[in-house]
Amino acid sequence: MIMLLWIVAVLFYAPQERGKAVHMEQATFGAGCFWCVEAVFQRLDGVTSVVSGYTGGTKPDPTYEDVCTGSTGHAEVAQITFDPAKITYEKLLRVFWESHDPTTLNRQGADAGTQYRSVIFYHDEHQKLVAERSKIDAQKEFDDPIVTQIQPLKQFYPAENYHQDYYNNHQNAPYCVLVIKPKLKKLKLQ
Numbered sequence: 718m719i720m721l722l723w724i725v726a727v728l729f730y731a732p733q734e735r736g737k738a739v740h741m742e743q744a745t746f747g748a749g750c751f752w753c754v755e756a757v758f759q760r761l762d763g764v765t766s767v768v769s770g771y772t773g774g775t776k777p778d779p780t781y782e783d784v785c786t787g788s789t790g791h792a793e794v795a796q797i798t799f800d801p802a803k804i805t806y807e808k809l810l811r812v813f814w815e816s817h818d819p820t821t822l823n824r825q826g827a828d829a830g831t832q833y834r835s836v837i838f839y840h841d842e843h844q845k846l847v848a849e850r851s852k853i854d855a856q857k858e859f860d861d862p863i864v865t866q867i868q869p870l871k872q873f874y875p876a877e878n879y880h881q882d883y884y885n886n887h888q889n890a891p892y893c894v895l896v897i898k899p900k901l902k903k904l905k906l907q
Contacts, residue, residue, distance in 0.1 A: 741765065742801050744809050745772060745838040745870050747792035748817035749825025754795035756884035756897050757816045760906040763804025768796045769876040769883070772838055773868060781877055787830040794838065796873055806844060810851040813837070816904060820861035826896060835863075838870035845869070 748754050751769040759767045771779050774790030784791045797809065817825055819835040837852075839845040848867045856863050875881075884897050901907035 739800060740802075741798050742806065743840055744797045744799065744806060744844070745794050745840070745873060746797070746809075746813050747773070747794040747834055747836040747838070748813060748819075749793075749833045749835075750828050750892075750896070751793040751795050751876065751880065752883040752892065753825075753897050753900055754793075754816070755882070756901060757812065757904060757906060758795055758797045758809070759882075759885070760901065761799075761804055761809070761812065763802075764797055764799045764809075766798045768798075769880045770794055770796055771832075771874045771876060772870060772872060773836060777872075779874055781880065784832050785830075787832055789832075791832060791874075792834050792836050793832050793876075794836070794873070796875075806847055807851065810837070810848060810855075812904070814851070814855040814858070816900065819855065819863045819865040820859050822864045835865040837865060837867045838873075839867060840870050 746754055755767045755769050758764050771784050771789075771791040772794050773792045774784075776783055776789040776791065779789050779791050783789050784793065799809065817835060821835075823829060823831050823834045825833050825835075837848045839848055845867065852863055852865060852867065884893050887893050888898070898907065
């Protein structure tokens with residue numbers, strides 16, 4: 718009987734979440750190799766998906782090989798879908814600044830070229846303003862000037878399937894062991 722009363726209370730008197738639309742938002746960041754960016758943001762509570770891809774350039778439907786030439790103008794990015802009731806855009810930006818060196822132009826570690834640039838692609842004017850404020854605040858943490866670009870997101874192209882969920886599927890690959898795993902450990906996400 719007690720169990721039945723508890724079930725009735727949960728079903729009828731507790732706040733109802735079923736049927737309630739959950740408002741999700743997106744953020745798109747470039748911070749070097751998209752495998753690293755994806756691995757970092759996948760581990761945050763409130764992030765529901767991360768898709769590696771390309772944006773910021775002129776070539777429609779670019780491939781990885783196209784982007785690697787450095788001639789498309791595209792950056793390797795991660796598009797993050799998140800629940801703003803669980804994690805804010807501001808918090809995502811703090812993780813963005815902590816997860817890479819935003820003071821190196823077109824380079825993160827051994828990954829060099831415009832496709833590895835530090836860039837925030839904003840989805841609306843609110844994100845633009847928040848990103849600009851965040852960049853000013855982040856500058857206090859770095860001796861060298863931040864070179865991160867802040868640009869409007871125009872068209873996002875998902876990367877090939879073999880790039881998706883890369884770290885989770887290849888944790889013993891050399892790049893994952895030498896680059897991604899130490900980054901996750903430093904950020905206390907491992």
